[in-house]
Amino acid sequence: MTDETADATAEADREELPGGVAQRLEAILMIADEPLGVGALATAVKAPVKEVRRALAALVADYDGVEGAPARGFELREVGGGWRFYVRGEYDDMVAAYIGGQAPARLSQAALETLAVIAYKQPVTRSQVASIRAVNVDSVVRTLLARGLVTEISTHPETGAILYGTTDLLLQQLGINSLEELPPISPLLDDGSDGFDEVMA
Template sequence: MADTHLAGAIEAILMVVDEPVAAADLATALDVPTEQVIDTLHALRDEYANPDRPRGFELREVDERWRIYSSRLYADAVGAFVVDGQSARLSQAALETLAVVAYRQPVTRGQVSQVRGVNVDSVMKTLAARGLVTEVGEVAGALQYGTTTEFLERMGLGSLDELPELAPYLPDLADIDGEGR
């Protein structure tokens, strides 16, 4: 497949996907080597990021998957058009709960409640309904939660490794469970 045709095909697919897509999945769909797709994705990302010609969109890799997003440069304009009045903002309680989950995952609702000092059942349901947290396992009969790819996308992160340092200020889960005493 010619480079310009491959780039166009990748762009077309990325314009219609609902979630980020792996380079290997693109390669399979387009019947080309994965490495060629990765090279094309990097070239497209760099082309879109050209500061001499700012665009309203950018190509980002999130958790080793690719998707076209609106440019961070125009977040205010997008927010004014799409977000204002159409989606409620997260409450302070939801933001605090989400932070505990993000930094301490996998974590149970009970552990989050102990960190926050309040019951978080309804807040966790809200975060799950918004696709920001999900069940990731079970320990001693209690469901464990972690953040989702949607969380990474909304935070503009490629992975959890990009979270700012905050974890040292949170108590260890062993201390919360009473095991550290």
């Protein structure tokens, strides 16, 4: 979406909304599971692109403690052409330890199903996994990331969405050398997704 298109959409949909642009951006970014481009954010918060860019810069400065306040434990970063909240780097180990400590010894059925989709469809985005499973998979993917079974491979060239794939640890846990050794998916388990029965390395 171009800046001009986003501005036109925002203007056409402009209405009385709660809070300022920065507050509305925070609300949208808080629930985003993939980076959102400036155009998409402008449309979501119904504000001009230039105003959204200014608000994003102000939020980054606020979270980074530029004005003398302590930096937050999270940060707002632009990755792959989109904006998203991330844990600040120095807290990664602590958060990973917490998530790992909260995780049960065995993976849940939901985690196993999500892991299977990622293994057979990789590289794949969260939204694609959610579409196949017909449920929200945000927390499950976070668990799999914390367990080291999946990882962020790259970003989608068009949407900027994060692409996920499996790790060598999964191969070790399964006792196989490559994804090509995974059993084929039965044609009776068709989920409507073309090529899902093919293993994508």
